[in-house]
Amino acid sequence: MSITATRSRREPIVGECCDVVAPAPKVAAPDDETLAAMAKALGHPARVKILRVLDAHQACVTGDVVAQLTLAQSTVSEHLRILRQAGLIQGEIEGPRTRYCVSPTGLAALKAGIAAL
Amino acid sequence: MSITATRSRREPIVGECCDVVAPAPKVAAPDDETLAAMAKALGHPARVKILRVLDAHQACVTGDVVAQLTLAQSTVSEHLRILRQAGLIQGEIEGPRTRYCVSPTGLAALKAGIAAL
DNA sequence: CACATTCATCGTGGTTCGTCGATTAGCGAT
DNA sequence: ATCGCTAATCGACGAACCACGATGAATGTG
Secondary structure (H helix, E strand, C coil): CCCCCCCCCCCCCCCCCCCCCCCCCCCCCCCHHHHHHHHHHCCCHHHHHHHHHHHHHCCEEHHHHHCCCCCCHHHHHHHHHHHHHCCCEEEEEECCEEEEEECHHHHHHHHHHHHCC | CCCCCCCCCCCCCCCCCCCCCCCCCCCCCCCHHHHHHHHHHCCCHHHHHHHHHHHHHCCEEHHHHHCCCCCCHHHHHHHHHHHHHCCCEEEEEECCEEEEEECHHHHHHHHHHHHCC
């Protein structure tokens, strides 16, 4: 084998950044402003999908997410920033890459806020 | 009394348009597109508040909602349109006014979609 | 009928969003 | 030190959003 080096081989890299299998955090429903901000962050199909991807894999580096979204790397990075600023995901730098995962408390807050409607 | 006719007196007009006290409708979680659209519709503080107002009063005509939002009538009407198009509320014309109320199935769908995240 | 009331819609201006390619910065390996 | 890879940031541009006043279509009332 060996064509011209290992061409874009990319196994999804597993690992942990947030407490995996956290036992359902209890949080209060956020105020209108925060709830609206969270809803707005979720108000784009790509960002819903990102959340699902992150959840399915527990955690992903940016490249893994990009690989599933048919969007430019810069665009995905932007969506990740929006989700992060809304508190729905969290990312930590890990060498040359960044590992993202769902924020248990942030997501729980959103769920609480919506459920209280 | 009687100044110059009943000036802007506006008791919130109660009434029913949707099935009040419906026993929690069961709906399936919507797909990513629909969920994103619903979340987007909720992604503005004014629209969150409108939903609360509607829920608190069971149903309101447009004027009642306008009275609580410190926004121009046309702006509120626009927000109502957005919520309606997202399926979160429903309105029916009633003489010269329009009565709005929360859409039980729409809201349930949103809740299901968020809870499934 | 003429008039007032209620609300949706139109037109507009300013802001934000969504997407992309290009660039930059950090890190690891050679 | 230099190269290669990863990911965030920048700049640009069109589309969509948010707010408003003005207009218009229904409906009810004198």
